Amino acid sequence: xxxxxxxxxxxxxxxxxxxxxxxxxxxxxxxxxxxxxxxxxxxxxxxxxxxxxxxxxxxxxxxxxxxxxxxxxxxxxxxxxxxxxxxxxxxxxxxxxxxxxxxxxxxxxxxxxxxxxxxxxxxxxxxxxxxxxxxxxxxxxxxxxxxxxxxxxxxxxxxxxxxxxxxxxxxxxxxxxxxxxxxxxxxxxxxxxxxxxxxxxxxxxxxxxxxxxxxxxxxxxxxxxxxxxxxxxxxxxxxxxxxxxxxxxxxxxxxxxxxxxxxxxxxxxxxxxxxxxxxxxxxxxxxxxxxxxxxxxxxxxxxxxxxxxxxxxxxxxx
Numbered sequence: 165x166x167x168x169x170x171x172x173x174x175x176x177x178x179x180x181x182x183x184x185x186x187x188x189x190x191x192x193x194x195x196x197x198x199x200x201x202x203x204x205x206x207x208x209x210x211x212x213x214x215x216x217x218x219x220x221x222x223x224x225x226x227x228x229x230x231x232x233x234x235x236x237x238x239x240x241x242x243x244x245x246x247x248x249x250x251x252x253x254x255x256x257x258x259x260x261x262x263x264x265x266x267x268x269x270x271x272x273x274x275x276x277x278x279x280x281x282x283x284x285x286x287x288x289x290x291x292x293x294x295x296x297x298x299x300x301x302x303x304x305x306x307x308x309x310x311x312x313x314x315x316x317x318x319x320x321x322x323x324x325x326x327x328x329x330x331x332x333x334x335x336x337x338x339x340x341x342x343x344x345x346x347x348x349x350x351x352x353x354x355x356x357x358x359x360x361x362x363x364x365x366x367x368x369x370x371x372x373x374x375x376x377x378x379x380x381x382x383x384x385x386x387x388x389x390x391x392x393x394x395x396x397x398x399x400x401x402x403x404x405x406x407x408x409x410x411x412x413x414x415x416x417x418x419x420x421x422x423x424x425x426x427x428x429x430x431x432x433x434x435x436x437x438x439x440x441x442x443x444x445x446x447x448x449x450x451x452x453x454x455x456x457x458x459x460x461x462x463x464x465x466x467x468x469x470x471x472x473x474x475x476x477x478x479x480x481x482x
Contacts, residue, residue: 167200167224168269169323170248174204174238175256179211181378186219188259193266201225202245203256206238212256236335239351243329252323253351254375259287261374268323271309271370278328278358278365281317282373289378295445296384301377305369313366314359319351321375322367332357339399386447393455397462420464427457 171189175182182203189201201223203216207230216227230241243251250272254260261267271280286301303318329335336353358365382388430453434446443449 167198167248169199169250169252169265169272170242170246170326171199171201171252171254171265172204172239172242172246173201173254173256174206174235174242175208175212175216176206176233176235176238177208177210177212178256179208179215181257182212183215183219184378185254185256185258185260186216186223186225188262189254189265190222191262192260193263194269196223198269199224199252199265200248202228202242204228204230204238204242206230206235207233232337234337236337236339236353239335240337243326243334246326249326250323251326251329253319253321255320255377257378257380258320259376261376264373264375267370267372271323271368271373275368277311277325277368278362279317279322279324279355280368280370280373281322282370282375284318284321285374285376286379287376290381292379293384293447295386295447295451296379297448300451301379301383305371307371309368309370309372311366311368315367316352316355317367317369320377321373322351323373324354328358328362329354332361386450389451389455390458393458394462394465397459397464398466400459400463420461420468423457423460423464427454427461430454430457 173182173185178185186201189199190196192199201220203225205212205216205227213227213229216225220227226245228241228245230238239253250268252265252268267282271277283305284301284303286298303321305312305315332354335351336357339353355367430450434443434449434453438446438449443452
């Protein structure tokens with residue numbers, strides 16, 4: 165009997181975390197026969213395989229090894245082994261709510277969406293610095309279940325109709341996360357392609373499909389987020405398939421310095437002029453006020469280095 169949904173976990177050096185993920189799946193309110201787990205080991209160099217095998221009890225679990233480094237390579241490998249009509253994505257350091265599968269199956273029965281998901285909340289296993297607020301790692305779209313035309317959902321808690329992924333040609337292996345790198349956009353590129361090629365595509369959001377994801381110590385650093393915003397800006401041309409007029413290198417150099425000026429001004433404001441009733445910590449202000457500009461700096465810098473890339477406005481961030 166084919167399970168009603170396959171759960172895809174892509175793991176790179178997750179020996180310290182993946183046991184918690186599998187434990188959360190064993191704690192589901194539905195029968196373990198109603199879902200199947202596929203763990204794709206993306207060329208890990210630690211004991212990920214051993215930990216997965218030691219924690220496979222009580223689950224119908226298939227281990228797959230993908231030697232080509234890259235999150236989207238691992239996703240495609242997982243889909244090659246998928247059998248259910250829907251595939252639910254769960255990070256290897258995440259914890260699914262006990263009713264996660266139950267609510268996924270309900271949405272499939274009621275809506276049969278192309279793609280859907282729910283909120284993402286943080287959890288911690290180390291001390292959290294005072295400036296780092298939970299909302300920085302929370303993706304919550306409200307308490308109403310609904311379709312969200314034109315929006316993207318978080319790739320750490322998304323469920324795809326398998327036939328739709330196959331129709332779109334799978335996940336783009338030229339973009340996204342590799343190892344523990346800074347670049348994201350793995351699943352976003354597929355959502356963008358779906359919106360461009362499938363006229364009635366719209367993700368469905370249900371607030372009861374809940375996942376908590378681990379906030380690692382290195383992530384709770386302003387320097388980490390500054391570097392990530394810049395690198396992601398450079399990378400986003402591939403993800404968003406930009407397509408408008410060409411500009412000269414001189415134009416983009418001028419745009420870079422024009423964008424850099426408010427970054428410097430806001431940086432100075434963080435220490436002296438910020439509203440301390442709102443931002444008790446200067447790092448909180450920098451996180452919220454500076455990172456969008458740093459992301460744009462990365463985008464413009466990419467255009468300086470490759471001046472014949474097309475120009476476009478930044479998309480709204482969901």
